[in-house]
Amino acid sequence: MMTAVNLGARVTGWGFVIFTIGSIAWTVVGLGSGQVSLIAANGFLTFVNLVGIWRWLGRQRAYEDGGRSAKAASRRASSPTLFTATGIAGMAVLDGEGTPLGKAVDALIECRSGAVSYVVVATTATAGIAEQLRAVSREAIVFECDQLVLRMPRHAFEAIPPINPVSWPTSI
Incomplete structure (x- = not known):
């Protein structure tokens, strides 16, 4: 739900953190039980989830924070009021x-x-x-x-x- 509803970069990013924890846990289960398919699938999912974390908690969050800061600063400044x-x-x-x-x-x-x-x-x-x-x-x-x-x-x-x-x- 955290990624599906798109409530902003932070919420979506933390959804990917939860996905990453789950995929790592399933990889550990696969290692413990010798299930190569489970290891491969969740190893790939861990990689995808790490890209999601980088995108949503790194780059996209920075973009949203930058836009929010300009919006807030414009309300206090003599320049025209902005919104993204x-x-x-x-x-x-x-x-x-x-x-x-x-x-x-x-x-x-x-x-x-x-x-x-x-x-x-x-x-x-x-x-x-x-x-x-x-x-x-x-x-x-x-x-x-x-x-x-x-x-x-x-x-x-x-x-x-x-x-x-x-x-x-x-x-x-």
């Missing part, structure tokens, strides 16, 4: 009246200009069932530090046709 682009995913989305609508899934950025073209917003019914994705143009969004606010009421957002979850538009 990766931080858009999961950010709360509110309608023009401040009522929660859902969460941001991703932002699509234009290659030439570097400007955000649109943000994909997920809304769900009860208990996360029947998720719908809608593409909202950049002009209709106010980027705040911890949330996105749409420049439209709920009924206008709901009038935007849902997009195909596996085939997003090239423009809106």
Whole structure:
């Protein structure tokens, strides 16, 4: 669960630590019982898990910490307030009246200009069932530090046709 839910680099990295302990333990069992297949399989898994630890507790954690530090420092500085682009995913989305609508899934950025073209917003019914994705143009969004606010009421957002979850538009 620690690696599957992707709660950030530290949690995912510690999930790989747990995997590594398990694969080492199974390798020891294989050595004690003479099971070559168990030794080989878990030796390989130990290697894979060590790469996971390096990636998630080393490099990726450093990236996340760097982004977090810039975000925090920008709130105290006279420079514009920042948030990380990766931080858009999961950010709360509110309608023009401040009522929660859902969460941001991703932002699509234009290659030439570097400007955000649109943000994909997920809304769900009860208990996360029947998720719908809608593409909202950049002009209709106010980027705040911890949330996105749409420049439209709920009924206008709901009038935007849902997009195909596996085939997003090239423009809106």
